[in-house]
Amino acid sequence: MSFDYDLFVIGGGSGGxxxxxxxxxxxxxxxxxxxxxxxxxxxQRGCVPKKLMVFASEYPGHVEDAKAYGWDAQIGDFCWDAxxxxxxxxxxxLEGVYRNILGNNGVETFDARARLADAHTVELSDGSRKxxxxxxxxxGGWPVxxxxxxxxxxxxxxxxxxxxxxPETMLILGGGYIACEFACILNGLGVxxxxxYRGAQILRxxxxxxxxxxxxxxxxxxxxxxxxxxxxxxxxxxGKIRVKATNGTERHFDKVMFATGRRPNTAxxxxxxxxxxxxxxxxxxxxxxxxxxxxxxxxxxxxTDRMNLTPVAIREGMAFVETVFNGxxxxxxxxxxxxxxxxxxxxxxxxxxxxxxxxxxxxxxxxTSFKPMRESFAGRAQRVLMKLVVCADTRRVLGCHIxxxxxxxxxxxxxxxxxxxxxxxxxxxxxxxxxxxxEEIVTMREPVRTA
Ligand SMILES: Cc1cc2nc3c(=O)[nH]c(=O)nc-3n(C[C@H](O)[C@H](O)[C@H](O)COP(=O)(O)OP(=O)(O)OC[C@H]3O[C@@H](n4cnc5c(N)ncnc54)[C@H](O)[C@@H]3O)c2cc1C
Numbered sequence: 001m002s003f004d005y006d007l008f009v010i011g012g013g014s015g016g017x018x019x020x021x022x023x024x025x026x027x028x029x030x031x032x033x034x035x036x037x038x039x040x041x042x043x044q045r046g047c048v049p050k051k052l053m054v055f056a057s058e059y060p061g062h063v064e065d066a067k068a069y070g071w072d073a074q075i076g077d078f079c080w081d082a083x084x085x086x087x088x089x090x091x092x093x094l095e096g097v098y099r100n101i102l103g104n105n106g107v108e109t110f111d112a113r114a115r116l117a118d119a120h121t122v123e124l125s126d127g128s129r130k131x132x133x134x135x136x137x138x139x140g141g142w143p144v145x146x147x148x149x150x151x152x153x154x155x156x157x158x159x160x161x162x163x164x165x166x167p168e169t170m171l172i173l174g175g176g177y178i179a180c181e182f183a184c185i186l187n188g189l190g191v192x193x194x195x196x197y198r199g200a201q202i203l204r205x206x207x208x209x210x211x212x213x214x215x216x217x218x219x220x221x222x223x224x225x226x227x228x229x230x231x232x233x234x235x236x237x238x239g240k241i242r243v244k245a246t247n248g249t250e251r252h253f254d255k256v257m258f259a260t261g262r263r264p265n266t267a268x269x270x271x272x273x274x275x276x277x278x279x280x281x282x283x284x285x286x287x288x289x290x291x292x293x294x295x296x297x298x299x300x301x302x303x304t305d306r307m308n309l310t311p312v313a314i315r316e317g318m319a320f321v322e323t324v325f326n327g328x329x330x331x332x333x334x335x336x337x338x339x340x341x342x343x344x345x346x347x348x349x350x351x352x353x354x355x356x357x358x359x360x361x362x363x364x365x366x367x368t369s370f371k372p373m374r375e376s377f378a379g380r381a382q383r384v385l386m387k388l389v390v391c392a393d394t395r396r397v398l399g400c401h402i403x404x405x406x407x408x409x410x411x412x413x414x415x416x417x418x419x420x421x422x423x424x425x426x427x428x429x430x431x432x433x434x435x436x437x438x439e440e441i442v443t444m445r446e447p448v449r450t451a
Pocket of ligand 1 (some may be wrong): 035039041114229
């Protein structure tokens with residue numbers, strides 16, 4: 001049977017674009033459909049615009065520190081309009097880069113929504129049909145609004161980059177990394193931020209000591225964080241949003257942002273009709289090679305809801321191409337993925353939390369929390385944390401957790417050592433780089449706890 005293409009990719013985000021490009025480079029005839037903007041979540045409404053906002057939000061702190069270091073420095077007003085225009089120009093530029101990557105590698109693109117017609121056929125929104133030997137689902141995910149009366153008055157991370165003006169007051173609902181990052185960003189930009197989270201502590205799933213310190217620092221930086229608190233209902237009231245909460249309060253905010261979870265983009269795709277198995281959250285179920293229950297159909301990235309990070313979607317896309325087009329079956333390895341949370345201070349983490357490691361066997365915990373030199377000189381109360389979780393038997397470092405400015409940069413490198421199976425003694429043998437914050441990671445001699 002002959003097909004129009006060897007591969008048809010649905011979704012031009014991190015996973016889809018990478019898979020399309022490397023498959024084309026491997027000699028495959030490839031097409032890709034994107035219904036919105038090329039680059040997907042990461043480039044258009046995730047990592048990239050968020051990180052640029054993180055940078056923007058850090059300047060008031062830098063200027064305060066500059067004063068403490070003897071500079072006659074004064075911060076003026078933040079011009080959201082100027083920043084937003086520049087931000088969107090940058091996102092336009094990046095969209096062009098992504099289109100070029102595809103075009104230059106011979107991938108045919110369709111600016112259209114696609115759905116499945118059968119195991120080898122994709123139907124585009126203009127009604128045309130394309131056949132392919134393999135189909136790759138890379139449709140990503142979308143934020144979910146909670147089922148609260150008046151929820152339609154709120155926004156999500158998708159809209160926050162497009163606000164006409166920065167609000168004076170904002171409530172952020174949620175305790176995951178997106179909620180916490182935006183609480184810090186908006187706080188840094190001068191918005192009075194309140195954060196409600198129904199759980200007992202933000203950043204569920206991460207090391208408890210590390211997330212505890214992030215929460216403390218966020219509060220110290222002025223974020224009005226309420227744990228164990230949810231929204232009951234919202235209503236419009238004199239140009240503001242009146243929010244009734246489970247803690248018995250009724251408060252008014254200019255904007256409410258929901259960061260209460262995301263759902264894979266699988267609705268209306270024709271997947272169930274075809275027999276592609278989906279999980280409870282609508283995610284496409286795949287095996288270790290990203291193959292779905294229909295052999296010709298694969299899925300990578302957030303649409304599979306495995307580990308929703310850009311570099312993971314990219315890895316999955318590349319492993320798929322290696323498996324299907326290079327004759328080299330490559331399972332996707334989701335172990336020991338280093339990751340960063342761009343709160344203020346940042347958190348970088350790789351491997352097991354103390355709590356997870358404790359459940360697996362005897363451990364030693366090495367940790368130190370201190371005021372870093374730079375911030376301490378500037379009179380800031382900020383503390384940082386360096387922590388290693390070590391297996392008592394093998395001496396391997398099972399987890400590394402850093403809460404500090406620049407933790408994202410540090411954890412990338414620590415991640416290599418942890419991934420290579422470094423022991424605590426390997427860390428100890430490494431000479432410190434002085435004077436730095438990260439030198440503490442190789443100079444912790446005695447465990448603070450064993451468990
Ligand atoms: C606010 C925010 C911040 C984030 N920050 C980070 C971070 O700091 N670091 C990190 O690693 N990750 C971060 N992420 C996660 C990261 O963005 C995602 O994991 C990554 O983009 C997933 O890539 P993907 O290819 O699976 O999907 P996406 O990038 O979402 O791409 C999917 C594409 O498919 C298109 N599409 C959907 N349905 C169809 C259809 N039927 N037909 C045609 N096209 C379709 C969509 O328009 C979209 O462009 C963040 C996410 C958010 C929301």
